[in-house]
Amino acid sequence: MIRYKTIQREAQAEQIIDRSRFIAYVRPVSSKDEADVFLAEIRAKHRDATHNVPAMVIGDQFQIQWASDDGEPQGTSGAPMVQMLVKEGLTNLVVVVTRYFGGVKLGTGGLVRAYTSSAKLGLAEAGICAVKDMYVAQVKLDYTYLSKLQNLASTGIFQINQVFYEEAVRVILAAEPEKEAELKGLVSDLTSGTGVFLEEGTELTSVPLEQA
Secondary structure (H helix, E strand, O other): OEEEEEEOOOEEEEEEEOOEEEEEEEEEOOOHHHHHHHHHHHHHHOOOOOEEEEEEEEOOOOOEEEEOOOOOOOOOOHHHHHHHHHHOOEOOEEEEEEEEOOOOOOHHHHHHHHHHHHHHHHHHHHOEEEEEEEEEEEEEEOHHHHHHHHHHHOOOOOEEEEEEEOOOEEEEEEEOHHHHHHHHHHHHHHOOOOOEEEEEEEEEEEEEHHHO
């Protein structure tokens, strides 16, 4: 079951609207303190900007929703971005849209569209992922089985999160909780029972949205 959606990575995107330059910066965060640090970084980077407008949503139940218009007319920039994030079901991220005024006033509706569209461009660059409860196992196996395991992962029953090349191969595998027994059976059959499960349990894991 999907617990929430968020972004895969930090990213930025830029567009020009009626000669004003809008630069969207996005970063995944897990607390308001982390979001505040990011906001401070962007404000320091763009001290000469007309506005640095932040919006953040944090918590698996969207518990923290905060924004500022940073000098833009009230309700035309930060708040619409938060509303867009919540509507899209996105959390644990912060967006800062920097604006360099180009001399043409956009009006209330124009500002709302400019800031939300800039934020969406940043989100598209960051990529959207789903965070789900997944069965995660650390498995040790002989090198001769690695390529076959990678081929099996293409079936979609499980995914390989990490591979560690040591004396034997150590892999981190993730699957839907209800597929735990099936995954164990696949590993056992593939390795003729020699694959060793070192650690296992259920944890929150990010997966690409198209695989959720």
